[in-house]
Amino acid sequence: MEKGYLRNILMHFIIVMLCILFTHDAFSQASEQHDGVTGQNKILLIYYSRTGKTETIAKAIARATDADVIRITEPHKDRSGWEGFLGAAIDAFFDRRSDIEPRKIDLSPYDTVIIATPIWSWNLATPIHTLLRTNYFGKKRLILVTTANIDIKKYDKYKDGSGTAVQRFLHQYLEEKRMKARREIIAATANDIEWFKGHFHVETKGKLDDVLDNEGMALGAKIASLLELRE
Numbered sequence: 112m113e114k115g116y117l118r119n120i121l122m123h124f125i126i127v128m129l130c131i132l133f134t135h136d137a138f139s140q141a142s143e144q145h146d147g148v149t150g151q152n153k154i155l156l157i158y159y160s161r162t163g164k165t166e167t168i169a170k171a172i173a174r175a176t177d178a179d180v181i182r183i184t185e186p187h188k189d190r191s192g193w194e195g196f197l198g199a200a201i202d203a204f205f206d207r208r209s210d211i212e213p214r215k216i217d218l219s220p221y222d223t224v225i226i227a228t229p230i231w232s233w234n235l236a237t238p239i240h241t242l243l244r245t246n247y248f249g250k251k252r253l254i255l256v257t258t259a260n261i262d263i264k265k266y267d268k269y270k271d272g273s274g275t276a277v278q279r280f281l282h283q284y285l286e287e288k289r290m291k292a293r294r295e296i297i298a299a300t301a302n303d304i305e306w307f308k309g310h311f312h313v314e315t316k317g318k319l320d321d322v323l324d325n326e327g328m329a330l331g332a333k334i335a336s337l338l339e340l341r342e
């Protein structure tokens with residue numbers, strides 16, 4: 112392997128690890144409620160959650176959109192503690208796959224699928240990365256919901272070339288990661304942007320369960336109106 116390539120990988124890995132270490136927040140949980148939705152659309156919400164934040168948001172979105180819910184787990188991986196955390200960061204950084212449960216999902220009753228995932232190393236979490244490769248979503252409308260310590264658009268204000276070199280670099284870096292996630296989603300459909308209906312992001316650092324639940328409900332209402340589910 113070339114020296115330059117290795118240096119490049121190492122530099123990216125260090126940047127990701129620094130981002131994670133400066134923003135890591137170890138605590139969280141889950142909860143439940145209801146809101147009315149009309150229309151014929153059948154929606155499935157698939158989520159993975161390591162520490163419960165994405166779960167809280169996903170369940171609130173499901174209530175607001177009347178979606179059925181499937182939780183993805185990794186039966187053969189222990190993602191707990193610092194070792195689990197580090198393993199997850201490395202798996203995501205190198206776009207690895209893992210054994211997930213359920214592996215194949217019956218998508219036939221649904222015309223819309225919402226996928227909710229935490230961000231790991233600025234990639235989709237490994238179980239969702241795997242889900243997108245082991246399932247074919249064809250002509251389903253897909254919506255991506257990501258959660259992370261910081262807002263994925265935090266550095267967008269520097270896209271006009273303002274800010275420091277680091278801020279401009281971070282804007283570029285996160286923009287590329289967003290595009291990568293988008294390509295992954297589109298590739299899992301009939302490979303047409305028409306089926307990708309939107310990417311929503313929730314910043315979770317330091318937020319308690321009831322705040323995440325409220326944000327999930329608000330996001331669910333937004334998604335419902337995007338999908339034209341409300342009267």
Ligand SMILES: Cc1cc2nc3c(=O)[nH]c(=O)nc-3n(C[C@H](O)[C@H](O)[C@H](O)COP(=O)(O)O)c2cc1C
Nearest residue numbers: 160161162163164165200229231232233259260261
């Ligand atoms: C392995 C790992 C890597 C992470 N990488 C990032 C990251 O690159 N950027 C970020 O803002 N947050 C990162 N986080 C934080 C999570 O994305 C965030 O806390 C998320 O909301 C947790 O969701 P969960 O509770 O459903 O697992 C990372 C967390 C883990 C465990």
